[in-house]
Amino acid sequence: MRDELRQALRDGEHLGARYALQIPQVAASGWTGSRSGRRAGSSIDFQDYREYQPGDDLRFIDWGIYARTDRLTVKLFREEVVPHLDLVLDGSRSMNLEKSAKAGAAAQLAALLATAATNAQCTQAVWFSGEGFQRLANDTLTPSAWDKLELDSKRTPERSFEIMPPKFRRLAVRVFVSDLLWPGEPLQILRRLRDGAAALFVVQLLARDDATPPEHGNLRVVDSETGDESEIYIDSAIAKQYADNLAQLQQSWADACRQCGAQMTTIIAEDLENSLGELESIQLLAPA
Amino acid sequence: MIPFLTYPLAMIALATVPALAAIYILRNRFRRKQVSSLVLWRFHVQSKSGGAKIHRLQLPLLFFLELLALLLLVTAATGPHWKLPQSARPLIVVLDDSFSMRAVDSGVSAQTRARDFLEKLFRQSPPPSTRLILAGTEPRSLGSIAKNWSEVNELLPQWKCWSPDASIDSAITLAAELGKQQANILVLTDHKPAGEKITNPRLEWHAFGEPLDNFAFVNASRTAFGDEDRCLLEIANFSGAARTTKLLIQTGTNAAQGSLVSLGARESQRLVFNIPTGTPLLRAELEADSLAEDNEIQLLPPIRKRVRVQVALTNENLSALANRTLDATGLRAAISEDPELVISDNDVIAGSNSWSLCWSTAGATNAYTGPFIVDTSHPLAEGVALEGVIWAGAEMTNAPGDIPVILAGNVPLLSAREDVAGRRHLTLNFNPELSTLQDTPDWPILFWNILKWRAAETPGLSDSNARLGTEVTLKTTGEPVTVIQPDGTKAVFPKTGGELALETPMPGIYSVAMGATTNQFSVNALTADESDLSACTTGQWGKWSEDTERRLEETSAVWVFGLLALGLLCAHLYLVAAGKGTR
Numbered sequence: 001m002r003d004e005l006r007q008a009l010r011d012g013e014h015l016g017a018r019y020a021l022q023i024p025q026v027a028a029s030g031w032t033g034s035r036s037g038r039r040a041g042s043s044i045d046f047q048d049y050r051e052y053q054p055g056d057d058l059r060f061i062d063w064g065i066y067a068r069t070d071r072l073t074v075k076l077f078r079e080e081v082v083p084h085l086d087l088v089l090d091g092s093r094s095m096n097l098e099k100s101a102k103a104g105a106a107a108q109l110a111a112l113l114a115t116a117a118t119n120a121q122c123t124q125a126v127w128f129s130g131e132g133f134q135r136l137a138n139d140t141l142t143p144s145a146w147d148k149l150e151l152d153s154k155r156t157p158e159r160s161f162e163i164m165p166p167k168f169r170r171l172a173v174r175v176f177v178s179d180l181l182w183p184g185e186p187l188q189i190l191r192r193l194r195d196g197a198a199a200l201f202v203v204q205l206l207a208r209d210d211a212t213p214p215e216h217g218n219l220r221v222v223d224s225e226t227g228d229e230s231e232i233y234i235d236s237a238i239a240k241q242y243a244d245n246l247a248q249l250q251q252s253w254a255d256a257c258r259q260c261g262a263q264m265t266t267i268i269a270e271d272l273e274n275s276l277g278e279l280e281s282i283q284l285l286a287p288a
Numbered sequence: 289m290i291p292f293l294t295y296p297l298a299m300i301a302l303a304t305v306p307a308l309a310a311i312y313i314l315r316n317r318f319r320r321k322q323v324s325s326l327v328l329w330r331f332h333v334q335s336k337s338g339g340a341k342i343h344r345l346q347l348p349l350l351f352f353l354e355l356l357a358l359l360l361l362v363t364a365a366t367g368p369h370w371k372l373p374q375s376a377r378p379l380i381v382v383l384d385d386s387f388s389m390r391a392v393d394s395g396v397s398a399q400t401r402a403r404d405f406l407e408k409l410f411r412q413s414p415p416p417s418t419r420l421i422l423a424g425t426e427p428r429s430l431g432s433i434a435k436n437w438s439e440v441n442e443l444l445p446q447w448k449c450w451s452p453d454a455s456i457d458s459a460i461t462l463a464a465e466l467g468k469q470q471a472n473i474l475v476l477t478d479h480k481p482a483g484e485k486i487t488n489p490r491l492e493w494h495a496f497g498e499p500l501d502n503f504a505f506v507n508a509s510r511t512a513f514g515d516e517d518r519c520l521l522e523i524a525n526f527s528g529a530a531r532t533t534k535l536l537i538q539t540g541t542n543a544a545q546g547s548l549v550s551l552g553a554r555e556s557q558r559l560v561f562n563i564p565t566g567t568p569l570l571r572a573e574l575e576a577d578s579l580a581e582d583n584e585i586q587l588l589p590p591i592r593k594r595v596r597v598q599v600a601l602t603n604e605n606l607s608a609l610a611n612r613t614l615d616a617t618g619l620r621a622a623i624s625e626d627p628e629l630v631i632s633d634n635d636v637i638a639g640s641n642s643w644s645l646c647w648s649t650a651g652a653t654n655a656y657t658g659p660f661i662v663d664t665s666h667p668l669a670e671g672v673a674l675e676g677v678i679w680a681g682a683e684m685t686n687a688p689g690d691i692p693v694i695l696a697g698n699v700p701l702l703s704a705r706e707d708v709a710g711r712r713h714l715t716l717n718f719n720p721e722l723s724t725l726q727d728t729p730d731w732p733i734l735f736w737n738i739l740k741w742r743a744a745e746t747p748g749l750s751d752s753n754a755r756l757g758t759e760v761t762l763k764t765t766g767e768p769v770t771v772i773q774p775d776g777t778k779a780v781f782p783k784t785g786g787e788l789a790l791e792t793p794m795p796g797i798y799s800v801a802m803g804a805t806t807n808q809f810s811v812n813a814l815t816a817d818e819s820d821l822s823a824c825t826t827g828q829w830g831k832w833s834e835d836t837e838r839r840l841e842e843t844s845a846v847w848v849f850g851l852l853a854l855g856l857l858c859a860h861l862y863l864v865a866a867g868k869g870t871r
Contacts, residue, residue, distance in 0.1 A: 094324035102324075181325035210324050220318040223326040230329055231318050245328045 001149050008104040012111025013143045015273065019112065020288040021120040023083045023173065024199045048076040084124065084169045085117040088157075088193065089136075089149075090178030091128035093224045096151035100207035103151050105269035106177055109205065111143030112276075113175055118142075119288045125169070129157040132164025154225050156182040158189045171198045175284065180204045180249065186256035193262075200262035201284045202253065208270045213242040298365035305358050312351045350863060357856040364849035371843070377472045377490075377832075378433075379415035380463040381406065383447050384477035385424040386454035387756070388818040391478070391579040393498040398824070399449050401496035402476035409474075410437040419466060420444075423477075424451030425757050427459035429466070450581075450794045452757035452815040457482075460491065472832045478824045486830030497824025501527035503549075503574050504582035504819030506556060508812055510570060510753055512590045514618075516562040519587060521572055523559070525551035526820040536573045539563055544573075565589065569810075582819040585812040586797060588752040593743035594619055598627035601647060609720060610647070616732050619739040629742050643742055645714045651682035652719030656696035666693045667741040668702060668714070671733045680722030690715060702734075712745075714738065749800060749807050756795050756813045762788040767803035774798065774811075 052061060052072035065073040089095075089110055096103040110126060117124045126139035126146065130153040137147040153160070157178055168174060174197040180186070194200045213234060220231045232238060250266065257264040263282040267275040279285045323329065389399040410418075420430040420443050430447075434440045456477060463473045472490050475481075478497025486493060507522035525531055530552045538544035551557055563570060567589065574583040597620050601607040610631050614620045631645040660674045674694070681701050686692050690703040703715045720726045744750070750761040762769065769781040769788060774796025781788060790800070792811040800807050 097324050098322050179324055181327050183327050207324065210328075214321060218318040220320045221323045221326065221329055222320060224322050224324055226326070228326055230326060232329060242328055245330070249328065 001147055002103075004104055005107045005149055006144070008107035009111040009143045009146055009149070012108035013115045015108065015276075016112035016115025016143075017119070018288055019116040019119065019276070019279075019285040021085060021113065021117040021122055021173065022283050022286045023120055023122065024283075049073050050076060083120070083122045083198075084172035085113065085122045086166070086168045086172045086174045086197070087113055087117075087124060087126045088133070088166065088174060088176045088178075089126060089128040089151075090157050090176075091130045091151050091153045091160075092156055092178075092182075093152055093154060094179055094181055095205070097207050097209070097224055100209055100269060101272075102179070102205065102207040102210075102269040105267070105272045106151065106205055107149060108272060109177055109203065109267070110149075111146075113177075113284075114139075114143050116285050116288070117173075122173070125172075127166040129153060129155060129160035131155065132160050133166035134164075135166075156184070156225075158182065158184050161189060161192055165192065168196060170196045173197070173199050173201070175201045175203060177203045177205055179206055179210060180253050181206075181210065186253045187259060190256050190260045190262055194260040200257075200260065201282060202257055202262055202264040203279070203284075204250065204253065204264065204266040205269055206266060208268055211246065211268055213239040295366045298362050301358065301362040301365050305355065305362070308351070308354055308358060350860060353856050353860045353863070357853045357860070360849045360853040360856065364846045364853065368845045368849065369843060370845045376413070376416050377470060378417040378419070378467065380419045380421060380467050380471045380473050382421050382423050382427075382456060382459040382463055382473065382475045382477075384454045384456060384475075385422045385447060385449055385451040386818050387449050387451065387581045387813055387815075388454075388497070388579065388821060388824065389449040389478050390581055391497065391500055391502070391821050391824065393500060393578060397449075398478040398496040398498070399447070402478075402494070403444060403447075405494060405496065406440070406474075406476065407437060410440065415472070419463075419471075420447075421459045421463055421466075422447060422451075423454045423456045423459035425453045425455060427455055427462045429462070448794070450756065450813075452755065452813065452818060464490075478821075480823075480825050480827060481829050484829070488830065489833035491830045492832055493829040495825050495827050495829075497821065497826060498578075499824055500578035500821040501529075501531065502577050502579050502582070502819055502821050503527075503531065503533045503551075504579065504816070505572065505574065505585045505812070506582075506814055506816040506819060507558070508572070508585040508587060508753070508814055510587040510590055512565075512592050513562060515565055517565055517567065517589060518560065518562050519570060521559040521585070522556055523549055523551070523574065524556035524816060524819065525554065526816075526822055527553055528822065529553050530555075533575045533577075535559075538571045538573075539567045540569060544571075549574075579819060579821060581795065581813045582815075585814070586810045587812075588797075588808055588810045591749060591752050593746055593748070594621040595629055595739045595742045595746075596621040596623055596625065596627045597629045597631065597739070600630055600632040602633050603649065606647060606649065606720070609726060610735075613726075613732055613735045614739070617736045617739050619736065619743060628746065629738070640709065641711070643712045643714070645716060645738065647716045647718065648682070649719040649721075651684075652680050652717060653722065654683050654699070655680040655722045656699070656701070658696070660701070661692075661695040661697075663691075663693050666691075666704075667744075668693045668704065668734070668737045670737055672730050672737070674725075674730055676724075677728055677730060678722070678724045680719040681717035682719075684717065687715070712741075747802070748805075749809055752807075752809050754792055754809060754811050756792055756811055756815065758792055759789040760792060760798075760809050760811075762790055762800060762802070764788050765803060770801040772799040772801075 049062065049065070050073070052074050056074045060074045062073050062075050065071065087110055089106060095106050114124050114126065124139065126136040127133045128136055128149070136149060138145045155163070174193055176193055190200070190202070216234050218231065218233050220229055222229050254264055263284065265278040265282050267278060276285065389402070390397050414436065418434045418440050420434070420440065422428045422430055430443045434443060454477065456475060460473060460475065463471070467473065469490065472492070475491070475493040477493070477495050480495055481493050504524055504526060505521060506524045507520060509520045510517050523535065530550065532548055532550040534546055535549050536544045536546045549557060570587040572585050576583065597614055599607050599610050599614070601610060627642050629643045629645060631647055633648060634646060656679050658674065658677070660679070662669045662672060662674065672694070679696060679701055681696070681699060683699055685698065686700040686703050689705040690700065691705060692700040692703045694702040699717070700715070701717050705713050707713060718725065725731050745763065747763045747765045754760045764786060766785065768783070771779045771790055774794055790798070792798070795811050795813045798809050798811060800809065
């Protein structure tokens with residue numbers, strides 16, 4: 001893994017110490033843990049009574065009620081769970097755009113979210129797209145211990161889904177970090193990401209060069225993923241058309257997110273630290 | 289096709305055109321830039337399959353404006369002209385450069401009066417362009433065309449009036465050629481034209497002279513005369529009545545000796561006297577009068593070049609005859625070491641600087657009585673008559689390379705050739721025992737010619753005294769020559785080959801430094817025609833005809849192209865400021 005990415009992970013970890021992941025109530029489900037779940041469990045907090053059903057733990061039968069009413073009644077206690085964050089990173093080459101801060105910002109953002117999740121007593125899994133989705137090495141540890149974070153895939157996340165989808169945990173909070181710059185129908189991948197999730201957040205991470213077309217002049221633009229080239233003379237009309245295309249793409253993703261109940265925001269990589277308010281506004285992060 | 293080598297500015301400007309094109313080509317080069325995805329560039333994506341395409345060079349309007357401005361500047365740099373109708377005519381002024389223009393009347397010279405007239409003419413009706421021609425011994429155009437009086441005034445200091453003659457007719461002819469019969473010609477002189485009536489409608493002749501009395505030196509010489517120098521001074525009275533003047537003669541640092549010279553109207557008197565050889569400079573002066581330039585002469589000692597001769601003849605009689613004849617010429621040096629001429633029986637080379645005279649009597653038994661064929665243009669044959677002479681020589685033909693000077697039929701009697709080192713080799717086919725040549729004046733003349741020719745080829749000046757306007761010849765050694773004129777002007781000739789002809793543009797003492805040696809020569813204004821001021825007059829002859837027709841004349845169009853280029857650059861500036869034209 002490149003040194004600058006490792007440094008970005010450390011920076012993100014440091015930055016994330018100030019935040020905690022906001023866990024929606026629907027996500028209060030998971031493995032037994034230290035956080036109250038939305039179901040009955042085995043904690044000491046009494047929740048309710050209900051009639052005994054075969055299979056219930058005999059230890060929770062309230063014998064006093066049985067003595068009084070001759071009915072087997074069990075006591076219900078609040079479940080204690082550990083919520084979970086599935087962080088999905090776009091591992092395509094476009095996230096590693098040359099002469100931009102995009103790769104570093106992606107690593108920093110992932111580390112920030114993972115640290116915020118830890119602060120919110122969540123477990124986390126980091127998935128990145130490549131030849132299918134894979135777990136990042138050491139992703140259960142602190143971000144500075146993560147390894148093999150390489151953003152060099154030629155596949156789009158959509159294609160990676162088709163090859164090998166990630167094994168998301170049910171009712172986990174899912175955050176998808178990508179530049180979303182690939183042709184295709186956003187709704188399809190969003191539905192897959194949203195399926196079984198407590199919440200889905202889409203963070204579009206763009207380099208400043210992605211958001212702003214270059215100055216006037218002749219350009220030979222090279223696709224970072226496919227290597228395709230195109231020679232274009234940039235003038236004010238072309239620049240406007242580029243901006244329109246970007247706005248149209250973002251709008252299509254925003255519409256798809258709305259359909260799926262996902263939250264979406266856009267962050268400029270070079271301006272990451274000043275854009276964390278956007279993550280708060282979509283209720284992904286909260287001050288710790 | 290523009291002759292660009294003639295217009296270096298145009299060539300430089302044109303060189304910027306490819307530079308401009310290169311700037312735009314490089315500017316329009318496609319810069320490579322990696323983007324996240326081409327999905328946002330779909331509007332312009334082109335397939336690269338099937339090989340690269342040739343793209344039309346995309347040049348903005350600014351490029352064409354800049355290119356056009358450059359081309360206009362290139363054209364302007366070539367100095368374009370076009371024909372425009374003109375009412376005023378250009379002027380060509382012929383200036384009399386002879387020293388009679390220096391004659392002073394009431395403290396003002398004819399040259400000053402002519403200059404004042406020219407200035408007044410410029411104030412009243414300045415011509416569109418003016419060219420000056422100096423009428424000296426040869427007409428000479430002064431500088432380039434002047435546009436106004438200040439430019440003319442800058443050229444006028446070259447009008448010095450030191451010439452011994454004024455070739456005004458040649459100058460008018462030159463002016464007519466330069467003016468293409470369109471320019472007005474103005475002659476400024478001190479005498480009237482040869483013909484009383486001037487028929488040329490484009491010629492005006494103005495004279496500013498005055499008929500003044502003048503005493504003048506008209507001849508002066510100082511020649512070697514045995515052990516003394518013989519001086520000749522000729523003084524002329526160019527007055528209408530008898531007059532007396534005072535003559536002062538000073539030799540070296542001795543006190544000047546004065547005497548009165550009385551001459552009748554238009555009379556002249558020659559004074560001949562001898563002075564010792566060692567006298568450095570003879571200076572003679574007449575009383576001041578209207579023309580000061582001919583009142584003084586300076587004569588330097590004559591150049592006595594002697595030739596070191598070695599007589600190496602084996603025949604004693606011939607040797608004695610040769611020595612006797614050489615001594616009689618007076619041109620033989622006292623010593624014969626490092627000889628400059630070797631006289632011998634055979635053609636020997638005695639030194640790198642030595643000429644040879646091969647005097648052979650072998651087989652010279654044929655006595656020729658003539659007729660003799662003499663190459664009178666040859667320096668050896670100068671003054672040789674050979675009338676009634678019997679010349680005995682061997683019957684032979686001239687050797688290859690030999691140029692016969694004297695022949696009897698086809699038999700060369702005297703011939704000369706030059707070798708690769710520049711040395712001369714003379715062959716004398718002569719037997720005095722059967723001849724009468726040695727008893728005639730031709731014999732010493734022949735030897736005098738030989739020594740004189742040899743002396744003339746030795747390095748140094750040919751004369752120590754010269755007339756104003758003549759050339760003084762300097763035989764050089766190949767070393768740099770520096771000439772300092774009487775007014776201090778220095779001329780350096782870094783490499784000279786053989787002979788250098790030195791001009792004498794003004795009277796006085798000239799200094800010539802060649803290598804380690806420095807020599808001097810004197811130049812005197814000795815021209816009777818210029819000293820004679822009786823024919824000088826004031827007046828105007830001829831008048832320029834009034835212009836009635838409209839003439840087409842070449843006029844510079846540089847300003848038009850310059851203005852167009854300026855307009856284009858303003859448009860360029862506007863487009864740049866407005867952000868237009870970049871595409």
